[in-house]
Amino acid sequence: MNSITFATVMWLLSRIVIVIAMLVIAPLLPAPPGGIQPTVSWDVFSAWDSDHYQMIATSGYEYANDGQGHNVAFFPLFPLLVRAVMSGGLPFNVAGTVVNNLAFWGALILLCGWVQESHGQNVARWTTAVLAWCPFSLFGTVIYTEGLFLLWSTAALRAFDRKHYGWSALWGALASATRLPGIALSPAFLLVAWREKRSAFAYLPSLATAGGMGLYSLYCGIRFGDMLAFLRVQQAWQPEQAFYGQGWLKMLVQISAGTANWNRGWIQDPWHPLLFITICALGYLVWRSQSDLTRRGTLQPPRKRSRLQRLCVEQGYGFYSLFILLWLLAGDPLINMIMVWGGGYLLVRERTKLRPVAVTYGFCSLAVILSPGRTISAERHAYGIVSISIALGLLLARYPRWGWATLLFFTLVLVSFAVRFAQHLWVA
Template sequence: MNIRKKFLANSLFFVIAMWLSSRLLIAITMLLITPLFPTPSNGVSATFSWDVFYAWDSVWYEKIMTAGYDYSSNFNEMHTVAFFPLFPLLSRILMFVGFTPKVAGILVNNSAFFAALLILFYWVQELYGTSTARWATATLAWCPYSLYGTVIYTEGLFLLCTISALRAFDKKQYIWAGFWGALSTATRLPGVALIPAFLFVSWKERRGIKAYIASLTVGLGISLYSLYCQIQFGDALAFIHVQKAWRGDATGFAWQGWWKMLMQITVGLTNWESGYIKDPLHPLLFSIIIVSGYLLWRFRLHLGMIKFRYGLYFLWLLLWILTGDEIVKIALVFGGIYLLWFSRAKIPLVTVIYGFSSFALILNTGITPSAERYAYGIISLSMAFGLLLARYPRWGYPIMYFFAILMFTFSIRFARDLWVA
């Protein structure tokens, strides 16, 4: 027991344990367990190879690593210029020393994700203490969408850059804030959410000219990429224009998409597509779960907190089984907005404004796919959730178990080249 306490008391070992255990679950599931299941008709067979970490956007990043960028004025065609350069550039550097594109991408993403966990832990520990730091780190590591911190995607690198930028700005280390901020906008477009966050805090807290310069320096990453696009393709906004191939003409808040998702949760997909209650079982079960949840809450004092908690755990599992990914997406996006508002006075102001700016971008793309994955990349939520779970740790453990279940299922789906987020 003493050895276990000493191990957990060591901050570095705790971060390593969170990173390694969650990555092992993903790797074992994708490499060893998934190949045991039959291949679905709409997926691909999973084998013990690097290919299980390679699907969807991974294909585009490999093209950039091996052949560079391509683009044409036909905005209805997909082109690699839609993907920002820092991740393929770092992967390309590893390729120079002998790694294959797939291995290089996996190494960059995983090492960056580990560094992001480490920086988050020490930052939260400085602000709130060790308990909150552990929960925030566990949340970031075990959230099922951290799968994208292991496969050939940019999540790990983006989290590293944004956490480092926010921490540096919060500590008034403006050179580092500008540096990491510029790297974030060279990694993914949502990195621009740092700019209004930095500018607002600079004005609100009267930080001076250095803070404003750091705020504007964040845009250097996307500006240099825009300059490259102008020189190479004659279109400085090529990475924006080409998004039409993915999103069509959709802009603004995706009312129809979110409404459809809400209807799928409450009445079921079959009933939604039919336009009438063709399958009464889904809405009946949904109503029973909701009413049961209300009764549990209403009589929680009579039941006792233990029965109340286990009852809610069971009902949530039933709700997830009934509704699927839609309930998780709604909870992460709109629940995340509420959590951010609820925690606005507890977490640093710069992370609050960054969080709301990021959600503004997510909710104004005109589409709903990948919204939950982008929400996961908002580090403000991990900090807020860490504070919440540090206060109510008995809720934290079953949440982490549920995260592990989702991570397991998401890993299987990604390894089969099926859509996750």
């Protein structure tokens, strides 16, 4: 099975799971508080940011410097492509879904081929599976920009790695015209070109990538008289915080003490922190025991060593079970924290094995995400950093047992997210 076929299979199977969750499971469930009763229609793929993209595609941009949220915060390339497809007679919900899904499919194919060139087939397949089955891959199917952004950013990174600077400049400009985090490609290309002492042409993609956002800024200046309109309205989309990083502190408290206790400002429900401490203590004991077994195993003859290795595997399953319990206890804050900070840890851990442009882009992207100190949608933006998926693919290729367990967990959460999105409940 070549890289194109494998990427297509991963894309198709994961999208089938999402469609079943949204069009079969969700309509059978009662409407949740604050949500809606989904119908078997294209409407399930449109919610939250999708409404803004629809307004842009059908009516254009609007903006006023009044401290309120306006659709000028959303970059233009995705709605422009959707508008082009709509000109063929398709309604917005169909056109938006088709554009994002096809782009996500293309991103998986490009990623699988690129990683196979640089790291081999095994790593390429794990990386592609990670990107396809990650719970936030839901946003590569609904009417959001994840699929398109992953396509352009992966194409730009791959072209730069191959020293195809013209193509890298084009794809980078399209990425920054799709979403604000695309600007992270610019310093990444600049740093790699300087560090590796590449030719003067290697600096072209860094300048061109900024051009995508620059053209949109110029449009805002001509249309609204404010070249930074898309930045000014960001404040309206983010909750106020008393200090930098308040959102991350809130997540830590929600994980360890519980959301209800955070909302009340004191420990009214002692069971959550007690269960959290118990799970962490058990996890530490399992880790210590496994470390001791591993150390003893290196000193034992082969027969006893294999028995100790089986015990290590069994304890690994115990650790996995404890993680599932922690997820059931803490919920979304745990997933969100892992996506961003766990992604950063993976980049640090695998930095010597990743391609220089991939690891540099990963750190630059995380810097863009963390710079406001806010947490809203940070986990979804971290998913859009393709370098994190490559780093996880490298890790799981070395530990395939954990890889299968990870994909199983991904699938479970993916179904949950798909149902919630169809019910118009917040996901990321």
